[in-house]
Amino acid sequence: MQSTKLFALTLSICTCFLSQIATADNIFNVRDYGAKGDGQTIDSDAINAAIDEAAKNGGGTVLLPAGDYLSYTLRLKSHITLKIDAGATLIAAEPTDTAGYDAPEPNPWNHYQDFGHSHFRNSLIWGKGLEGVSILGPGKIFGRGLSRGNGPHAAPLGAPPPPAIDGLLPDVLAADGDFEIPHRPDIHPGPFNHPNPRDTLADGIANKAIALLSCRNVILRDLSILHGGHFAIITTEVDNLTIDNLLIDTNRDGIDIDACQNVRISNTIVNSPWDDAICLKSSHALGHPRTTENVTITNCAVSGYDEGTLYDGTRKRTWRTRGGPHGRIKLGTEAGGGFRNITISNTTFDHCRGLAFEQVDGGVLEDITVSNITMRDVQNAPIFIRLGARLRNPVAEGPGIVSRILIDNVTAWNVAPEHGIIIAGLEGHPIEDVTLSNLQFHYVGGGTTEQARRVVPEYERDYPDPYNFGTMPSWALFARHVKNLQVRGAEFRALDREQRPAIILEDVEGARFSDLVLSGEFRLESWTLNRVSGLHARGSSGLPDGEHP
Secondary structure (H helix, E strand, O other): OHHHHHHHHHHHHHHHHHHHHHOHHHEEEHHHHOOOOEEEEEOHHHHHHHHHHHHHOOOEEEEEOOEEEEEOOEEOOOOEEEEEOOOEEEEEOOOOOOOOOOOOOOOOOOOOOOHHHHOOOOOOEEEEOOEEEEEEOOOEEEOOOOOOOOOOOOOOOOOOOOOOOOOOEOOHHHOOOOOOOOOOOOOOOOOOOOOOOOOOOOOOOOOEEEEEEOOEEEEEEOOEEEOOEOEEEEEEOOEEEEEEOOEEEOOOEEEEEEOOEEEEEEOOEEEOOOOOOEEEEEOOOOOOOOOEEEEEEEOOEEEOOOOOOOOOOOOOOOOOEOOOOOOOEEEEEEEOOOEEEEEEEEEEEEEEOOEEEEEOOOOEEEEEEEEEEEEEEEOOOOEEEEEOOOOOOOOOOOOOEEEEEEEEEEEEEEEOOOOOEEEEOEOOEOEEEEEEEEEEEEEOOOOOHHHHOOOOOOOOOOOOOHHHHOOOOOOOEEEEEEEEEEEEEEEEEEEEEEOOOOEEEEEEEOOEEEEEEEEEEEOOOOEEEEEEEOEEEEEEOOEOOEEEO
């Protein structure tokens, strides 16, 4: 009996001593809580124990030292810094029949966005309602066991989606090609085809590396994320968010900022061939509209190289999707809450799509400034501004508003021939007050007279992407249903013989073109004007100076 008491006392003293060591300087080393870091043991229980202990002590740094940490779901708490140290890799483990990730929480609003946007707990790392949270490097997150969101099995690093019938890889928005749709009689899609059995995942399967919901004062810094699943990072209703010095090389979306305010994204590189690199959204996942606003994106690089080849430095360009690799910066498509006060500057695009500003769900998109952008090997429209009427939003009463967009000092080389700049509003709902200045765009060219005769449908309820518009009848600029458009100090050059007009304006009021140079190989009839009023030109190729009623 005496020996039993002595053992208990010794164990208590050792436990207390271990706790004191673990909490010295508020650093909680996961190895002190049983993590092995050997790449074979599932370490999530140990890491979560360290997080819980830190939270009990009022906060601190949970440290993953060098090693490979296989993990299922990690649950963040307030005032915690999760530090993945140099030489450390947090690896998303493959789920099994007996072990896996947290189940997705219910969301009564899942009729208005896909499964990935509607659920957060089915992630490698998640947190809800937190304050003062950081995830820091310089280590790496490898989402090896994460689903892309279109099936239960994680694809290997660098593996493309299944090939489409025509030999090109399908766009991810077309549900990643042919595979068997699971029979799910429990799923009842709404008017927008959500929830959908094609992207609904069973309990235990995760599709996001980092998911944060309704948090504030968050820092993500100095990390690498490889193969991040449907979203390497998704933040919904997260305010005062700093994302700095990240390298993301992934198989779907890189960074999604949804219904967030006061966000800074800087010094970050995102490669995402199968979906968007940096994407601002304003979905209905919260059950009410919330504007994404006060966002700065600066000193970044986005691209569409083969997955994994940015990280290893080879930057390969093997695969091609419908519409070309993604890798772009986009506002939309989920946009019911709207966008305000957004700046994008000092950023490079390479082997990917261009800028896309899309308001199709009845919200606003206004007060946007873009400056100092370079693009090379642009896969479709270098600039795409769209007001549509999909209206995937229960409170939308009609098309939204797109206005006050300034894009300045942009160069684009080797722009794909299908699309030039596209600015497309709707009849009776024009896009207003767009200024394009100091542009130098070099287009591949090669358009035909048959393409020049094409009449472009409105596509008001279709998915808003340039590839859905088809090959355009103009090679430099197509503007329809626009009011107060200014283009000044621009050169549009065709690198191969063009039979299409350079510029088509339809239902455009109050446009001003000045110091516009059209160069290269193109036909002399370079302008097509239809229902244009108040057009003023000065020093613009192919258009006499003065007013054009």
